[in-house]
Amino acid sequence: MATLNQRTQSAIQYLAFRNGLTIFGSTLATVSALAIIFMVLLGLFEFVNAAYLGIISFLLLPGMMGTGLVCVAVGHYVASRRPAKADEGEDPDSFLVIDLRKAATRRTVALVVFLTLVNIFLVSAVGFKSVEYSESVEFCGTICHTVMEPEYAAYLDSPHSKVTCAECHIGPGADWFVKSKISGVGQVFAVMFDTYHKPVLTPVDNLRPARDTCEECHWPEKFVGDRVKVIRKYSEDEANTELTTILVMHIGGGGGNGGGTGNGIHDWHVNPDRTTLYLPGSDDRQEIALVRVKHADGTVDNFAQDGFERDPASVPDTEMQVMDCIDCHNRPTHIFYGPDDALNRAMSRGEIDNTLPYIRKAGLEALLGAERDPDPDGFIRRSITQFYEENSPELLTSRKDTVESAIVRLNGLFHRNVFPKMELGWNTHPNNISHINSPGCFRCHDETHTTKEGKAISQDCSACHQVLAWDEENPQLATDLGVL
Secondary structure: OHHHHHHHHHHHHHHHHOOHHHHHHHHHHHHHHHHHHHHHHHHHOOOOOOHHHHHHHHHHHHHHHHHHHHHHHHHHHHHHHOOOOHHHOOOHHHOOOOOOOOHHHHHHHHHHHHHHHHHHHHHHHHHHHHHHHHOOHHHHHHHOHHHHHHHHHHHHOOOOOOOOHHHHHOOOOHHHHHHHHHHHHHHHHHHHOOOOOOOOOOOOOOOOOHHHOHHHOOOHHHOOOEEEEEEEEEOOOOOOOEEEEEEEEEOOOOOHHHHHOOOOHHHHHOOOOEEEEEEEOOOOOOOEEEEEEEEOOOOEEEEEEOOOOOOHHHOOHHHOEEOOHHHHOOOOOOOOOOHHHHHHHHHHOOOOOOOOOOHHHHHHHHHHHHOOOOOHHHHHHHHHHHHHHHHOOOHHHHOHHHHHHHHHHHHHHHHHHOEHHHOEOOOOOOOOOOOOOOOHHHHOOOOOEEOOOOOEOOOOHHHOEEEEEEEEOOOHHHHHHOOO
16 A cells, blocks of 8 residues: 555656646746736735736736646646656556545645636636726727827727727627637737738728617617707917807707608618618728618619719629718717817817917917927927017017917827827828818718719708808807807
8 A cells, every 4th residue: 555655646746746847837827826916916906007017917927827737737648648667666557546545645636626726716817807908998098009099099088088999899799709809819910010000090891880889878769859069260360269150950860850751860871761881982981982772662772973984783782881870970989180170179178278369370380380390399389489489579478378388288289189100190080070171971962973863962051950150250149049
């Protein structure tokens, strides 16, 4: 019996300690596990708060730990396949026999079981946290800093800044979760080998349909009625005269205000009684070559752009895109403003004092010129300072703080919308809501998309909005509405 126990202990010692791969794996797994616990504690008690802490804690170290455990398993397997050495007195038939009647053997087995349970717990917990972390805003927005910096900056200053990236880009369900992870692998390699496109290409070809994501919160059937929209902009005169536009937007709804009348923007575009498809005329979908409307009664209208060379009816549906919310709302979160819009927004919010003479004119010149200068911050400061030195030098003294505040905010506007490293400049990414800095609605509503029978997609502005005031100074209606 003593001989058998000695052989058993010898076998365990041989497997656990004499195999180099097992020794390496055990060491790697143990050190990684202890490091994971240490890093998690650092983050839990907020001793360290950095984006890369998550990568180390939930991606790098678990990978090392998993590698170590695999090495242990492979090492055991390799050792078990080796023939016993006769000169060491090992009996091949009893090489892997474990005698639990021996106290030392029981302690060894108990230790192995305990460590296995600890490993299972750590791998499960950290694996779950790894998935959660890989879908966090921090991971998406800050890890690949140069690539995602523009999108992250726009996200933080957007109407959806409290919505996580995964809620829109992945949504619920396992199928799109798997697709996103597969796509993510390619993105990781693109970043590693610097093969990603500059700027990030839009639209995203494999983006999940809005009905699976956006409509979790935005219910088209309830977009009913009209809404008043007030737009403010400023002139380039000395007083930075504020001009107000007031529109009544015919929002409509997915079922024609419940009756299917087809009145309003959403009545047509998301009406359940018709399906709209389109054939892009360019990769960025800023040109539309063909629009196909399939009605509930089975009739089909093909609106082809002037000069379309194919027979519209012969174009298969598989070549076309089903019209989605994001075809119009193409920048619902990652919104980049042109210099005009950015400046108007800042002035209307009081971020730039519009009582500072000519600040609209001087600010716009500074923002436009900064895009071509290697030192945009310095250019904006020099441009504003030079403008007032030439036109109102006394303001540099009497309103020094106001001028300085304007310079700082102009720098902020520039860095919020222009990212030279990603080759993203003013108006690189047009916003298709409206038709001010992009073709927008007029991509289809231009009277040049017609059927063979001569029916055209309407360009009637009143179908979308009614103008109550247009670039008016202090319109009485604005006062009556209480928006001035």
